[in-house]
Amino acid sequence: MGRGLLLTSNLPQLQNLIKRDPTAYKEEFLQQWNHYNSIRQIFKIHPEEQAQHFRELVAFISQVATSYPQETAEFPSHISSLLLENYGTLSPDTRKTLVQNLVMLRNKEVISSIDLLKSLFPILPRTTSPTLRSFIRKTILSDIRTANLRSKNHKLNRAVQAMLFGMVERGMDGEVVGDKGKLRASNGPTTDRTAHNGEEAMWAVILTKELWRKGIWTDTKPVAIIALGCFHPVTKVQSASVHFFLGSDEDKEDSDDEQEEEIDVRAMHHRRDINKKTRSGDKKMQKKLNAAKKKRHNKPEAVANFPALQLLNDPQTFAEKLYDILHHYDKRFSLDHKILLMQLLSRVMGAHKLCVLGFYTYIVKYLTHRQLRVPSIMVALAQSVHDLTPPDALIPVIRKLAQEFVHPGVGSEVIAAGLNAIREVCRRQPWSMEEDLLGDLIEYRKSRDKAVTAAARGLLQLFREVNPGMLKRRERGKDASMGLASGTKPLPFGHSADAAVDIEGLALLEDHLQKLREEDDVEMGDEDDEAAWEGWDLDSDSSDDESEGWLDVPDDDGDLNISDSEDEAEKEKGQQEISKTRVSTLATTKILTPSDFALLNDLRIQEASKAVDGGGGSHAKRKLATLEANKKAIQSGQQDNSFISENDILGPRKKAKADYAERMASIQKGREGREKFKSNKGKVNKEVASSSTNREKARNKPIMMILSSGAVRGKKKASLREKQQRLRKHIDKSKKMRH
Template identity: 25%
Template sequence: PSCGVHTPEFLKMELPTECGGRAASTPQSLPLLQNSLKRDPPAYFGEFQLQFERLRGLLAVMEQQPQRPVKDLRQLLMFLAHTSPCYSPKVSETPLKTREKKDMTQNDRSGDSPGAFLPLSTSFAFDEDVEKKGVEDRHYSAELAASIQRILTQLSSSLHPQTRQSLLLSLLLLRRKQQLSCLDLLRVSVQLLQANDKSCRQTLFSFVTRDVSKLCLADRMQQSFARLSPELFAMLARPACPLAARLALCCLIQVYRQQRHSGGLSIHQNSKNFKKIVNAAAACTLAGDTKLATSAALFLLGELQSASSHIANVEDNESDDEEDAAVEAEAKRLTRSQEGVSKKTASAKKKLKRAKAKLQRQVARKQQRAEQQQLLGGVVASASIIDLLFDPQGLAEKLFGRVKGQSDRFSSRLIFLNLLSRLIGHHKLLLFNFYPFIQKYLQPHQRLVSSLLAILATAVHELVPPQELLPIVKHIADVFINETRGEEVITVGINA
């Protein structure tokens, strides 16, 4: 009989005997509790507190043996990440002084309306005295995020992969629900990227890059970039963690790309920020990490899409190897299918012929894209980017010293040579040692010799003395244009 006391529907379900009389402790019942809690948060606040305390116990057990997976931890983390925002205010991304002015203005207009905001950073640990505070003073999402950040920062390398992935996904969910600041997420990412966990690195790269670019696009880089740029530039200056530097450069490239794409007033307002991004990328071209340096060089060449996709691949050459393996596997499959068919009908032959032709077109398109990327793509975008360099002559000299070191692969050196020639031609630089150096690569059998000739032509301008170019012109005439060469080689030499 009804006594006027509200009984939640969640407590009316049959309780399993092994639950100890409380269904909320079973993973199967958490989705039901989550659904009911979102509909009526005040009625289920007691159940939420029980699950919150239960998580604290599981995390304490996990910290004692971090290398072992904890049962039901993933379900409980996701449940609390979904439901804790019902009892917590959102994290404001605006600075504290600006936020106080807005709150005072709103209070003057609307009376005594409390402005419940958290500071920009939510990094504080669980406190023993938190339980003594009133419910209205507790920020459960901030406590949950702080606990996850502390564990991921201190135990990132020793955690079990499943535990690490569960903690990361719940933290990203809190960020998506605006219960964690982007600055705190960047700081945690530096520690997580040092762990040997490929899936976590890929998840962080995709989420953090999208989050930073979205945040900067919302206010046209006026306030968000000023708060995030010190942390991003600090990540670029950490040679001990190249993955963190790659993540920072990927974020900067995406921010620049989106702001440039929006155009208009955004470009005029962010000229100083664009200069910071371009010169930070220029410094990265001299980094010891080859992937970081080549991605920065592609960015300066105007290949924004290629630069972001190149650096977003966490493993070196992973995407190229996967594509080559897929093409090879498809070719073997077609060969086996042709050998296994005993009765070759006309339709089967046509189908096999079309499949082989499609595979050949895919391979040809891939090679064409690679050559176009390494040739002279993005000339217009490159001009607008390298105009923002503070010291193009110094960058060209240091970059030429790197290329002469022969420590990088030929494909990487080709990108650096392309950037070097673009700097020389656009800024009318004088780097006389560049022409004898590239002369030794100009041979008919050299791979991508047409690209090298185009790079040489880009580096020639009216301030270069003719006597500096005369030896290389004689070399091209002697090597490419003679009666022992084929028509294609002679044509290349004449066009050069």
């Protein structure tokens, strides 16, 4: 009896003993198990009674559950049902304990991953504790990552993806109310309210994005989950889903990770000016400034998630649904949210070459120079155009851009933005431009503003390449005129170019590899060549009977031809002409790797550089610039030609006015290596070191120390005559200093 009472009151000791010998202490465990069942029934009715003791029993049973698997078979379901059914009435400590012990049972392999995730997914949107929410999120992600570490766990992935899809789908029947996309309050149970408020769908999108970003899920299922989130009635869920496809990182509010605060450089300098100056303060401020500069420099640009866009199922239907939402809720959504939807719709249209003709009539009303964020709208317009877009749908858009942005009544920056937007649209569909309008637009190349001139010249150069027939004879240029004279014409709308027979510049790579191969053969075969030349004249010395003269070479056919130097020169010239137009067979005999294409690009750059040095003209310079830009795009991972930014629309601009931090940095840079303007008195800047004078020391004394000094008291007791003499002396000295 003493042993039983001692063990029942000391659960940690009993836990230790059970782990050593489960069979010997089975009766004591059963006593605790029965006690747990009785308290659990009471706990369901009155959660506040004996909560501490209940948590201790749950932790004890979770630790020893592996020793008694048959007796504790229902224990995980007890914890799961308590969490799911009574989550709102449980105290925060009890919730945390139950979740932690449920995760412990998974770590001990008492329950499977699917059972654990079925319990954690419904809890995640309902919890209000940041600590518990972060713990649940990390547990879900780590469990799925561990299950897919060695090989893909398709069974678990399908189950989890079905749960996430259901979390998004349960709130799809909600009604959008208000500008913020909030939903009407639901009078149903808590689970229904959570689904209709978008919390479940939001967490499903967050977890799916995280698993995609970590490379755990890379197939079409996660893309389908987030694609469904793009049509969710809650604006926050819709925005997070759209950001996934756009590749931007502006939805940071969905993350529990601590985000670094933006450093206000101007406020930091202001605090430094009004606070006490110390060396440690200077070092801290400089450290923060360096960190802010490094963070601003290393901040990556937003790049569209092209793999996810390519994995969309039925992109035409997806694009049409996006346009329907954009058009239907035009007055309900904010401008920023509408621009997000425009950008995603344009991405899908450009990536899959889709035609949603209503989009161009919708976007026309936003193409005004007074519209907020009009550069982003222009970017969305240009990205939606491709070579299969009907020109009839784009001609009104081009006219609207020209009427609103390109006229003398607006600023030079507006004109440059309009010309650049027109150029980007016409680059993708040249037939959307009218000949008369083109002649008016390219006249802006004579403008005095640099940005306008560059934009107009870019438009002129574009049509010299794609359709020089629309230009006047004097504006076509040499290459375009020669192409028209030879009968070269642009392809009509809907016609595609002939199939490619060779990779441009592949002959350069083939010649380069052949040259390397020959050099290796020469290095390895020098000794063999010398051995082959040995004894070449043995036939003449081998016997005296043989004649020592020339050997007669029989010419049975009588057609032995000996070519002279002129014939050889003509043959070499003909071979060189053929080699310019020859088709390389390297692609049919070798698998080209990314390093081969990188080497091919370098060889093409070298060839273009030689052409520029040899006086190739502007055409060779443009070709070199294009190759170098492609090389930079490959190195940065942006190889999609449809990706443009607002800088492409705005073009080169004048230097903006510097802010406070930039002005201070410029001032400090100008002071480097310059002597400070100060007196040479003292022992720092003098040739012979000396201490400061008493007069200098008196200047730095506190006022209370010199109030009782003789000099101050003498001034107070001075007579009127002495004051007049002192004043006259001061006036005379001042006059001498002026002269």
